[in-house]
């Protein structure tokens with residue numbers, strides 16, 4: 001009986017965390033697996049780069065990209081940022097079993113308020129931000145980045161970033177397109 005009650009409470013907490021905008025204003029929806037290879041290619045992994053997924057979900061993109069960097073022996077740092085504690089917990093568990101875990105950081109924070117200092121990586125000379133969030137939130141998050149750093153790349157799944165149109169490159173996906181930008 002007690003076990004059933006505990007389970008019920010856990011399920012209730014999970015539903016609250018996923019359903020209420022106060023906890024997760026952008027719903028959790030992972031990047032489509034059929035486009036994962038294209039997405040990881042679009043990140044253009046190279047040495048001394050940091051790849052940051054802002055709103056990382058269960059880490060689908062970060063873990064796939066970290067696997068590729070591991071295979072290619074690249075010195076790339078990965079940071080997964082999310083606000084939802086359940087997804088953060090899932091990423092912590094996934095990281096335990098990942099071959100490239102030493103290069104993966106998981107950060108629980110709000111992507112609209114996060115201070116860049118928290119994402120700063122000492123050996124990194126180039127930052128790539130991956131985003132799969134609603135278009136009306138995209139601009140807000142990117143504005144916040146532009147204020148803090150110069151010279152970075154933005155990879156946006158499914159939604160174009162209007163304010164960065166000048167440098168837009170589109171990769172046709174099987175489910176959705178991948179929009180790539182360089183900001184100087």
Ligand SMILES: C[S@@+](CC[C@H](N)C(=O)[O-])C[C@H]1O[C@@H](n2cnc3c(N)ncnc32)[C@H](O)[C@@H]1O
Pocket residue numbers: 024025026027028029030031053054055056057058059060061081082083084087109110111112131132133157
């Ligand atoms: C559409 S999902 C994308 C997941 C992942 N990037 C992927 O492509 O598989 C958006 C994610 O943003 C997270 N999110 C929503 N609002 C957030 C906020 N203010 N700060 C950080 N993460 C947030 C949600 O919890 C969700 O996991």
